[in-house]
Amino acid sequence: EVQLVESGGGLVQPGGSLRLSCAASGYTFTDPYMNWVRQAPGKGLEWVGRIRNKFQSYATNYAASVEGRFTISRDDSKNLLHLQMNSLKTEDTAIYYCTTDSSGSPDYWGQGTLVTVSS
Amino acid sequence: DIQMTQSPSSLSASVGDRVTITCRASQGIRNDLGWYQQKPGKAPKRLIYAASGLQSGVPSRFSGSGSGTEFTLTISSLQPEDFATYYCLQHNTYPRTFGQGTKVDVK
Numbered sequence A: 001e002v003q004l005v006e007s008g009g010g011l012v013q014p015g016g017s018l019r020l021s022c023a024a025s026g027y028t029f030t031d032p033y034m035n036w037v038r039q040a041p042g043k044g045l046e047w048v049g050r051i052r053n054k055f056q057s058y059a060t061n062y063a064a065s066v067e068g069r070f071t072i073s074r075d076d077s078k079n080l081l082h083l084q085m086n087s088l089k090t091e092d093t094a095i096y097y098c099t100t101d102s103s104g105s106p107d108y109w110g111q112g113t114l115v116t117v118s119s
Numbered sequence B: 001d002i003q004m005t006q007s008p009s010s011l012s013a014s015v016g017d018r019v020t021i022t023c024r025a026s027q028g029i030r031n032d033l034g035w036y037q038q039k040p041g042k043a044p045k046r047l048i049y050a051a052s053g054l055q056s057g058v059p060s061r062f063s064g065s066g067s068g069t070e071f072t073l074t075i076s077s078l079q080p081e082d083f084a085t086y087y088c089l090q091h092n093t094y095p096r097t098f099g100q101g102t103k104v105d106v107k
Helices: none
Strands: A003-007 A010-012 A018-025 A033-039 A045-051 A060-062 A070-075 A080-085 A094-102 A105-109 A113-117 B004-007 B010-013 B019-025 B033-038 B045-049 B062-067 B070-075 B085-090 B102-106
Touching (some): A018 A094, A018 A113, A033 A080, A033 A105, A045 A070, A045 A094, A045 B085, A060 A070, A105 B045, B010 B019, B019 B033, B019 B085, B033 B062, B045 B062, B070 B085
Parallel strands (some): A010 A113
Antiparallel strands (some): A003 A018, A018 A080, A033 A094, A045 A060, A070 A080, A094 A113, B004 B019, B033 B045, B033 B085, B085 B102
16 A cells, blocks of 8 residues: 655744655655645645656756745655755745656645744 | 636535536646545545546546546536545646636535
């Protein structure tokens, strides 16, 4: 059974940094691309970014709203996906989900981790 | 960026009703579209991939159709567990973009 478990969320001040992790199990982690998707309180879904696998040189793409501030990485040896978030803004407050990617779109989702950016 | 416009934004329906949700893309996206269901406090779940492919384990009352710019999610006979919010997502180009969501509630 595929399992994705996010961690690392919490309260951070504007301008601060946070690193989210997603622990994957139940499938061959090295194969699929991975995504981060977020959802602000009471709002819709927003795609954050995607990382390919090693065969595609771990290439990444990001939403314009996080480009230059957020970095997605993966540690295939530990079945971990990361989201490094710098220069956080209040509008980054959201639940952050990691997802696998199959047939081009997010497939399995974790339960999410809440990030609150507030002074 | 490709804009995804869902309609309606909300609808009220009864168990057994046929429900149709539409998603329109601001430019052609072939069949690069998925449909997701989200219940309160839960992570989204993919129902449909590649516009019309039924995700494994998803009941056959869910179906998707369309290509290019116009897409439809149909629930043939609404069940109590189907009251939720539904989103479309285009994965034709970056950035990926979601529709704004359609909330299906009890009439």
